[in-house]
Amino acid sequence: MNIIKIEHIAKIYQLGTQEVKALADVSLKLDKNEYVAIMGPSGSGKSTLMNMLGCLDTPTSGIYEFTGKNVSEMTDNDLAKIRNQEIGFVFQTFNLLARSNALHNVELPLIYAGISAQERKERAEKALADVGLEDRIHHKPNELSGGQRQRVAIARALVTNPSIILADEPTGNLDSKTGEEIMGLFNELHEKGNTIILVTHEEYIAEHAVRIIRLRDGLVESDDVVRKRYIPIKNNLAKN
Amino acid sequence: MNFWFEMKEGLFIALRALRANKIRTILTMLGIVIGITSVVLMTTAINGIDGAFQKGISALGSDVLYIDKFAWFGNVDFWEMRNRKNLIMDDYSRFKELAKLPKASAPVLRARKTLKYGENNVEGVILVGSTADFVATTNFTFELGRFFTRTEGQAARDVVVLGSEVAKNLFPRGDALDKTIKIGNHNFKVIGVLDEQGSFILGSFNPDNQVFLPIGSIFKYFLNRSRGSITINVRAQSPALVLDTKEEAIGIMRKIRGLKYDTTDDFAINQQEGLMNNYNSVVGVIQIAGLFITGLALFVGAIGIMNIMFVSVKERTKEIGLRKAIGARRRTILGQFILESSAICLFGGLVGLLLAVMLSMVIDQFLPTSVQYSAVIIAILISLITGVLAGFAPAYTAAKMDPVTALRYE
Structure with missing residues (x-):
């Protein structure tokens, strides 16, 4: 069974009298x-699609x-x-609670899941x-550091x-070396069996993925499986 | 997820947020502290004064009628009353002869004089002149000695019974009995001292601030017989017989005064009840006005909280977006912010209550106050309700935020 199945979804925003089709079909x-x-230039609808996939928003049709x-x-x-x-969720700006320590930040989703304090901590x-x-x-x-913050955010997503x-x-606010480290972490997670969706406009980030979906003007422009499985980063660079 | 779990976790989150903004929290709380302090102090003061008055007024006795030229209340014209014939001793004698229902009755005539004993003197004391029957129209009890006898009364002997406050002032060492004091220029022997009777609220009408002597002595030394109008104090056999006694008294008085059937009374029959009703309506107004004004202070505090909660929600838009993204429901966010404002109010309320209790202890040195348990509970409830109400609108704004927009907020 598919984890995600989307059929002909559209999202239309009403901006004053104008209708904006963020996602067409x-x-x-x-x-x-x-x-x-998921790749695409700004305005391609990739953020809208991500909100949709993340159940933060519902489609118009x-x-x-x-x-x-x-x-x-x-x-x-x-x-919810x-x-x-x-x-x-892993965000570009990490979105950690500034006044709480790493542990509490990671515990947060478990609080909303109604899990006891002891189990949360573990x-x-x-x-x-x-x-x-x-x-x-x-x-x-x-x-x-920035990289450590993003790791906390990833821990919060995994917990x-x-x-x-x-x-x-996920690497938008990080320097390229730290960005590669974070991508290495995603690769590891993928190897362990997690399902990962990356939204990015950087080719070199997208190249870590196995499948690349390109959007343009609210439509899927291309959807290609670029390799059978993830290839470790060093080989990947060597190939280029 | 059950309610208590959500309350507990919400409270932790709220406390964490309040701790993070200590100065703001304390300043906001201050509004509630001031509001609760003033409301509690106001109720406390009103209760204290009320209690003192009830005690004082009950010293007058609920079963005593006061037949007088003047009515205490009502809309009888003052000049009409002033021009009435004086009540004189003969009126009293005939009343006593005719009235069957009273348990006791006594004439009373008042004068004001300065009392002296050695170095000590008390100015403007009310002298109550009466007969030996007077004591039976009151509930007086004696700390020392006795009331004057029938013989002493009729012979207008120079004897006096002191109210407790007067005795304290003239004889700080409590050795009043058998001493001779000066009332005006005349010597009187102290034959008795009363226990404390009433309360400060009646002022110079408080028996504690009065002295009692034979009515003949008043006429003899202080007041011309033709000038004073006496009051007749009439005590009914029991509170249930007050009305009958009053009816009888009206009939007898009309007869004594020679009134025809179609003329109105030229005397008044006063009762403690009238005083009580009058007082209650005055206090009612003071109570409402006082609570309204202090309530305004609390209201201003509540507005302060609402204001700061709106600011807080705005500031934490992104945090709210994140919490929603990782699974907080509307209800959870709503609860969290309401808990935050309730916590401010509850702490503020407790501090205010503590302050009010301490202040009322200080004020108690000058005015009787009493903090009642009901006031404590009401204060806590009011602060909680204030918190919930003041927090609701901001919390609702937070709860209905769209996570996508909130996350993008900078």
Whole structure:
């Protein structure tokens, strides 16, 4: 079964008297353990598609099925539950709570899942260890480097064991070396069996993915599987 | 996810947010502190004064009628009352002869004089002149000695009974009995001292601030017999018989005064009840006005909270977006912000309450105040309700934010 099945979805915004078609007609299918990059110039609709995929927004028309459930007609509360349990978000600007330490930031989704304090702590510690931050647990975001902050955000995305990880320009605020480290982490996660969707406009970031979907003017321009599986980064660079 | 779990976690998040903005939290809280302090102090003061008055007025006795030339209340013209015939001792004698229902009745005539004993003197004390029957129209109890006897009363002996406050001032060491004091220029022997009776609220009408002597002595030394109009104090057998006693008194008085059937009374029968009603309506107004004004202080505090919560929601738009993105429901966000404002109000309310209790202890030195449990509970409830109400609108704004827009907010 597909994790994500989108059929002819459209999203139309009303800007004053003008209708803006952010997404015209997009159909997609995603399977478990896929590693997809969604690309496109600004205005192509990739952010709208990402919001759609992340259940932050519902389409104007069309059908979105997430693990077999029809998301397009869900209520706000049901959407919140799906986001909480099935989707791990990684943002360009990290979006950590500035006044809370790494541990509390990672615990946050578990609070909304109604999990007890003890279990939260254990799972958050494990998630932080998985991204290599076991010795930074009690540091606040301003005591961490950009790369470490993004790792905290990734730990927060992983802690609920979501069906997909949705990363919106995850390296956009990082220098290229740190960016490559973060991409290395995503590659590792993919190898471990996670499903990853990257939204980016950088070719070299997208090249980590196995499948690249290009959007233009709210339509799918191309949808190619560029390789059978992820190829470790060094070989990848050597090939170019 | 159950309600208590959400409350608990919401409270932690709220406290964390409040701690992060200490100065702002404290300043906002100050509004509620001031509001609650003033509301509690106001109710406390009103209760205290009310209690003192009830105690004072009950010293007058609910079963006593006061037949007088003047009415205490009502819309009888003052000049009409002033021109009425004086009530004189003969009126009293005939009343006493005719009235069957009263338990006791006594004439009363008042004068004002300065009292002296050695170096001590008390100015403007009300002298209550009466007969030996007077004590039976009151609930007086004696700290020392006794009331004057029938013989002493009829012979207008120079004896005096002191109210407790007067005795305290003239004889700080409490050795008043059998001493001779000066009332005006005349010597009187102290034969008794009363226990404390009433309360400060009645001022010079408080028996504690009065002295009691034979009515003949008043006529003899202080007041010309033709000038004073007496009051007749009439005590009913029981509170249930007050109305009957009053009816009888009206009939007898009309007869004594020689009134025809079609003329109105040229006397008044006063009762504590009238005083009570009058007082209650005055206090009611003070109470409402006081609570309204102090309530305004609380209201201003609440507006301050609402204002700061709106600012806080605006500032934390991105955080709200994130929380929603990772699974917080509308209800959760709503609860979190309401908890935040409630926490401010509750802390503020508790601090205000503490302050009010301490202040009322200080004020109690000058004016009787009493903090009641009901006031404490009401203060806490009011601060909680204020918190919820002031927090609701900002919290609702936060709860209905669109996560996509909120996340993009800079």
